Amino acid sequence: MPQDLTRDLQDLIERGRDRQLRLAVTGLSRAGKTAFLTSLVDQLRHAGLEARLDLLAAAREQRLLGAQRVSQQDLGVPRFPYDQAMQALDGDPPSWPTPTRGISELRLKIRYRRAHANWWRGHTAELTLDLFDYPGEWLLDLPLLDHDFAGWSRTQCEGDGPARRALFADWHAAIADLDPASEVDETRLAELSERYAEGLRAAREAGFSDLQPGRFLLPGELAGAPVLQFFPLPGLDDWTTEALAALPDTSLYATLARRFAYYQQHIVRPFYRNHFRRFDRQIVLIDVLGALNAGPERFEDLSRALSRLMQSFDYGQRSLLSRLFTPRIDRLAIAATKADHVTPEQHVRLVALLEALLVEPLKDLRFANVPVKALSLASVRATEVREVTRQGRTIPALRGTDLDGDAVLTFPGEVPTRLPDADFWSRQGFDFTAFRPLPREPGPLPHIRMDAALDWLIGDKLT
């Protein structure tokens, strides 16, 4: 009895304050953020009726009554374009929604029946779920806060493979004999910065992920502003810190350093201060299969980018983030997306690969006591599973429509469970087909394990 009373009291307190959760979705570009958020909203909107969300306890117990979009709090953040995304999926032919740029937001009011109702609290309750979607590229900029310009310059261009280096060849050639002490020429500086930005854009096009500074790729209203006109300066090792600090304000070095500092102050910090530290939960989407497809150099690059990105969730005592801000994300999911692009028996292997890819960051997170779950999912399932007989054996296969509109029946192959080594790349390689969405049936979007993701991310708030 006294125990029950304590629980009732806690519930009363919880009921008194706003029941509210801020869930953030991120991922590097093309990881599938827009499809994920669209599906998440769609599943919850259908929750009371025909949704298939058996892995979400509240839905399995038929306590989920439905969800409605309501007015968001921050009027200055674009609303997540759910309707446009659904239109694309409903098109003829269906197509993937246009990716969002920058941050967007959507507020859902979820109604559910309590697991344990009693005389003084009603049966039904509401949870306000604020959804945020932002580019994972913004998180790649966090380590930039840990450096001054000279330090940052040293970390850049290190460990680049030949393909990536080739994309920056133009810029490398142009800056080869720049003298840090020379008087700055504004016009020349703008040109060189544009070449650096071109390198970053080409690298993104070519499938690379570890790209800094992130805002160079999405300049928005800052296009042409000096804050986006700088680049790392190689060859600073010949200089002492004192010699660099003594250079005049109008020198190339001092100008670049000033812009770097402005970028830290006015681009990187505001995102963490105004948005990031207010998120309660986070899911990071990762297109592991896409990176496998792109070959060893890009896969290695993704691995580097993810290590950087995950630093934003490491609240260890020594961490930069804990020193600068006080983030409160108390539960994290990392998900390999597009699981429908391999056959079902490969899903376990896909999660194993994801965990192998993130082994170091996951160690740090667990050490810092941040609950984290790895899973594989498909936000909007674009294939159907079939069986084919080959050389007398029955093997699973996928049927779907490729991006050119041709019907495809394929066995995409085996996902490695460990980071592939050089031998593996040369022996096997990967070639997954990219599918477009299937024509839609009425009802909620077909998915794989969206319910598992939902259960981990919001399930405990629906009791």
Next chain:
Amino acid sequence: MPQDLTRDLQDLIERGRDRQLRLAVTGLSRAGKTAFLTSLVDQLRHAGLEARLDLLAAAREQRLLGAQRVSQQDLGVPRFPYDQAMQALDGDPPSWPTPTRGISELRLKIRYRRAHANWWRGHTAELTLDLFDYPGEWLLDLPLLDHDFAGWSRTQCEGDGPARRALFADWHAAIADLDPASEVDETRLAELSERYAEGLRAAREAGFSDLQPGRFLLPGELAGAPVLQFFPLPGLDDWTTEALAALPDTSLYATLARRFAYYQQHIVRPFYRNHFRRFDRQIVLIDVLGALNAGPERFEDLSRALSRLMQSFDYGQRSLLSRLFTPRIDRLAIAATKADHVTPEQHVRLVALLEALLVEPLKDLRFANVPVKALSLASVRATEVREVTRQGRTIPALRGTDLDGDAVLTFPGEVPTRLPDADFWSRQGFDFTAFRPLPREPGPLPHIRMDAALDWLIGDKLT
């Protein structure tokens, strides 16, 4: 002798502090801001050599040594794209530069010889000239600060002519039976706002100028954000202020009012606070000829828009701006652009018409003791003056290339010196040809009275 000493002392003080001037250029879209700034920079860069700037005392006296672009102060404001603009003018065929969007900035260091040098101060001096370019549409939003949402709703849609009203017909029909007290539907609200924004865009395309809220036309990173999703609500006259204030937070009225307030606070005020109040001098460019071409309804609309726009420069004691901020613009120019589109003897008439158009604002400005000068100019002269004989009389004519690339020889007609009345519109009308730039000769850009504008705006700082 004591008098000389006083002057010397003043000079010493002036020399001690930074000699710096912040000059802002604005105008409604298509008024010619980009061409003006490009020409201004070009004239000053050529100032020491072959520039034709006889109306600028420092140039006439051969004391102007030249100008250089240097690093601007605010790293977060796009740099004015001078090089791109020159490339367009230098193209084959030459074309007008792409209009800038939003605010941009450029810093020039001007070197000149002092008019009166003496033993203790050097002969040469420097003036740092910060140039700013921003859309005149932003100034149209100033009056919006003077209203609450209900008051603003009442002022909108008033006095619209038939052509303008037709462009908003869709929106008018859609909101006809909106009830301010009804529960807000986010999706519907987004749709209706989009229709309103479509009306504004169509009105701008059709040559109208008096368009509020200005940011709806240049949303930038705020595209899709709720702050840009509102519209005036007609029919509020049936409601008392108390009844409106009593409506619940989730009502249509309260939602629109909240967004309007957010727009005031986060869009309109920051421009005045961060930029406008720091300008020292201002030139407002006006395409009077374009408006004459577009007919009576658009001309009337331009006149309304200009009255609104000029309120930003009226620092009378009762003025909104003086109450909210403390602007310091101490000299203002208003210029009718594209003077090269009429024959030279019409220029006096063009200025007379400009003054007639602005008669009320000019009265207010003079009363508020803000020095203001009206002039006509052509930033980049696109025509040559010829004489033709018609019916035995020699009349002036213009030779140039129209936008389709055809050579044209034309007498564009007479500019009225007063606001044209209904009779005038039906009797005569106007039909000026739009010209594209002439192929460039080496040297500075050809112009009309850029030197007069420069003399008024910066001449006193070059002594």
